Amino acid sequence: MMRCEGLSKSFILHVRGGARIEAFRDVSFTLEPGQFLGVSGPSGSGKSSLLKCLYRTYLPSAGKMWYTDARAHTHNLSAADEHVVLRLRRQEIGCISQFFPVIPRVSALDTITNSMVARGHPRADSETRARELLERLAIPRRLWAMYPSTFSGGEKQRINIIHAVIARPRLLLLDEPTASLDAATAREAVSLIQELRAEGTAMIGVFHDTALLARLSDTVIEMAPMREVEAAS
Ligand SMILES: Nc1ncnc2c1ncn2[C@@H]1O[C@H](COP(=O)(O)OP(=O)(O)OP(=O)(O)O)[C@@H](O)[C@H]1O
Ligand SMILES: [Mg+2]
Numbered sequence: 001m002m003r004c005e006g007l008s009k010s011f012i013l014h015v016r017g018g019a020r021i022e023a024f025r026d027v028s029f030t031l032e033p034g035q036f037l038g039v040s041g042p043s044g045s046g047k048s049s050l051l052k053c054l055y056r057t058y059l060p061s062a063g064k065m066w067y068t069d070a071r072a073h074t075h076n077l078s079a080a081d082e083h084v085v086l087r088l089r090r091q092e093i094g095c096i097s098q099f100f101p102v103i104p105r106v107s108a109l110d111t112i113t114n115s116m117v118a119r120g121h122p123r124a125d126s127e128t129r130a131r132e133l134l135e136r137l138a139i140p141r142r143l144w145a146m147y148p149s150t151f152s153g154g155e156k157q158r159i160n161i162i163h164a165v166i167a168r169p170r171l172l173l174l175d176e177p178t179a180s181l182d183a184a185t186a187r188e189a190v191s192l193i194q195e196l197r198a199e200g201t202a203m204i205g206v207f208h209d210t211a212l213l214a215r216l217s218d219t220v221i222e223m224a225p226m227r228e229v230e231a232a233s
Contacts, residue, residue, distance in 0.1 A: 010022045011023060036202070048175050108147070
């Protein structure tokens with residue numbers, strides 16, 4: 001479903017006279033449908049940058065990444081057109097990160113409902129499911145009609161989780177999806193993620209909790225600490 005070979009990402013820091021920072025280097029893996037690939041490593045080792053490359057928020061600096069879609073068409077993700085990337089995000093690839101890109105002036109309930117409607121489900125069914133999930137992740141009813149832009153960090157994160165899960169993506173990227181949640185809500189969120197996985201969603205995930213990461217993952221890749229490769233001249 002996804003394959004990476006020698007994937008690397010570095011940043012040129014213009015503010016530092018052109019110093020080059022390597023976020024990660026030479027990452028290779030193969031992900032089969034339904035598999036869970038864990039990504040671990042110390043803070044700053046490039047885990048978030050790797051997920052951002054896979055979601056094509058960043059373009060990798062070197063290496064290859066391929067994604068085989070539901071129609072068995074293989075895309076060279078490093079070179080795919082923006083509109084292909086947008087279609088894949090709409091139809092197949094979901095992402096939960098610590099920061100929810102909130103849609104302005106759309107209520108929490110509509111944001112989530114629309115995520116399921118966009119995958120071709122009737123609005124009434126989608127809204128029923130949205131209410132069920134809002135209830136399950138303990139979002140108070142008084143917030144359902146409000147804009148998530150005004151929500152607390154943990155509330156935004158729960159909307160983000162529901163928004164991704166309700167769409168039932170083929171591939172879900174998880175970057176510390178429970179980082180801002182209290183223990184009980186984090187457990188509920190993890191069980192939601194596990195249910196989705198049991199339905200066949202493949203996942204690539206970063207969790208701070210190493211025991212949880214080991215429990216969820218079929219394979220774990222370990223990222224090496226970041227280095228500065230070229231100082232400013
Ligand atoms: N847009 C950017 N511009 C410049 N440097 C960046 C950018 N994004 C990430 N980096 C650098 O790349 C390195 C890896 O960052 P990244 O966020 O991927 O680490 P991480 O493993 O997710 O860390 P954490 O566990 O703390 O979340 C860091 O040194 C960071 O400063
Ligand atoms: Mg990170």
